[in-house]
Amino acid sequence: MFKRRKGLAIDLGTTAIRGLSLTKTARGVGIASLSLSSIPASSEEREKAWKKTAQSLIKETGATHIVISLPGRGVLVRFISLPPVASGKIESILQYEVQHQLPFPLDAVVWSYQILSQEEKINLLVGAVKKDMVNNLLNLFTGLGVRIDFIDSDTFALLNALRFSPDFERDKTIAFLEIGAESSNLLICYNEQMLVRSLTISGNALTTAIEEVSKIEFSEAEEKKIKEGEAQFPTLSPVLENLITEVQNSIDYWRFTQKGPEIKKFLLTGGSSKLAGLKDFFTEKLRVETISFNPFANISYSSQFKEVVEKESSRLAVAVGLALRQI
Numbered sequence: 001m002f003k004r005r006k007g008l009a010i011d012l013g014t015t016a017i018r019g020l021s022l023t024k025t026a027r028g029v030g031i032a033s034l035s036l037s038s039i040p041a042s043s044e045e046r047e048k049a050w051k052k053t054a055q056s057l058i059k060e061t062g063a064t065h066i067v068i069s070l071p072g073r074g075v076l077v078r079f080i081s082l083p084p085v086a087s088g089k090i091e092s093i094l095q096y097e098v099q100h101q102l103p104f105p106l107d108a109v110v111w112s113y114q115i116l117s118q119e120e121k122i123n124l125l126v127g128a129v130k131k132d133m134v135n136n137l138l139n140l141f142t143g144l145g146v147r148i149d150f151i152d153s154d155t156f157a158l159l160n161a162l163r164f165s166p167d168f169e170r171d172k173t174i175a176f177l178e179i180g181a182e183s184s185n186l187l188i189c190y191n192e193q194m195l196v197r198s199l200t201i202s203g204n205a206l207t208t209a210i211e212e213v214s215k216i217e218f219s220e221a222e223e224k225k226i227k228e229g230e231a232q233f234p235t236l237s238p239v240l241e242n243l244i245t246e247v248q249n250s251i252d253y254w255r256f257t258q259k260g261p262e263i264k265k266f267l268l269t270g271g272s273s274k275l276a277g278l279k280d281f282f283t284e285k286l287r288v289e290t291i292s293f294n295p296f297a298n299i300s301y302s303s304q305f306k307e308v309v310e311k312e313s314s315r316l317a318v319a320v321g322l323a324l325r326q327i
């Protein structure tokens with residue numbers, strides 16, 4: 001029997017799986033379905049939990065087509081500018097460029113590109129990922145009766161969410177940092193110029209600092225971090241200083257390689273951006289106004305989604321960017 005196409009974006013994170021489906025409405029874009037399910041903290045249990053949760057999510061929503069993403073740290077992303085060339089030639093030029101950037105043979109990776117603009121120059125974003133990473137991700141969904149429309153990366157999804165939001169101003173330099181549990185992703189963009197970086201410091205590093213100083217279990221330290229927030233700053237600040245250094249190094253690299261104006265605003269997202277006092281810490285250290293990113297600013301939703309959106313919007317930016325691919 002003919003099955004109606006039903007899209008669903010799935011963000012498989014370290015701490016939770018998020019499912020989001022967006023739909024076109026008379027006034028723009030609205031939420032059709034949304035859920036966030038926590039998964040166990042241990043890495044041994046993670047893949048099993050991903051598979052089980054994804055399976056029930058697909059069943060509950062009746063999804064037929066999904067979009068998923070790879071963590072930013074597993075994907076090589078480069079911004080490349082080419083002089084005007086025939087479109088048939090782009091691929092062979094990029095193939096050479098990708099091989100040049102990779103420490104392993106080209107046939108061990110899958111790669112793709114997106115044209116950002118074509119005026120005097122062709123500006124492109126190129127992404128490459130190891131085939132075995134993609135296969136591991138695909139294996140999670142075999143036998144679940146869905147088609148995979150697209151495999152994205154967290155960083156591209158974040159860029160998509162940013163470009164859809166009112167916070168995006170093409171002619172201003174914007175920095176956008178997502179701090180998750182195991183990964184942090186940084187984007188800096190101005191017009192079509194872009195820097196994409198995965199950073200090493202994120203929420204788990206903060207929890208580990210409390211675990212070590214207070215000599216308690218990871219789960220207790222996690223609770224302490226969330227409950228006490230700013231009161232834990234003496235313990236957390238060395239880790240946060242390292243994060244600022246990583247961000248500052250990327251900003252310095254941006255300044256060195258791109259000719260754009262100084263960063264106008266700094267947007268924070270990801271669950272760890274909820275840490276009390278973090279925005280002020282960033283504003284003070286980077287001397288740039290730092291604000292929370294709202295991925296739903298241009299998306300309407302009914303009251304049934306209000307609670308999750310309001311409580312968890314910082315943990316849903318990747319899901320929004322993915323779901324936007326399907327409408």
Ligand SMILES: Nc1ncnc2c1ncn2[C@@H]1O[C@H](COP(=O)(O)OP(=O)(O)OP(=O)(O)O)[C@@H](O)[C@H]1O
Pocket residue numbers: 012013014015016071179180181182183184202203204207222225226229270271272273274275276314315
């Ligand atoms: N109020 C809070 N204060 C500090 N940290 C918080 C708070 N709420 C959540 N976090 C942290 O946010 C992180 C989870 O964020 P998020 O859901 O964005 O990560 P994830 O997508 O599951 O992980 P990843 O993308 O790294 O795989 C955890 O490290 C958690 O401790």
Ligand SMILES: [Mg+2]
Pocket residue numbers: 012013014180181318
């Ligand atoms: Mg995440």
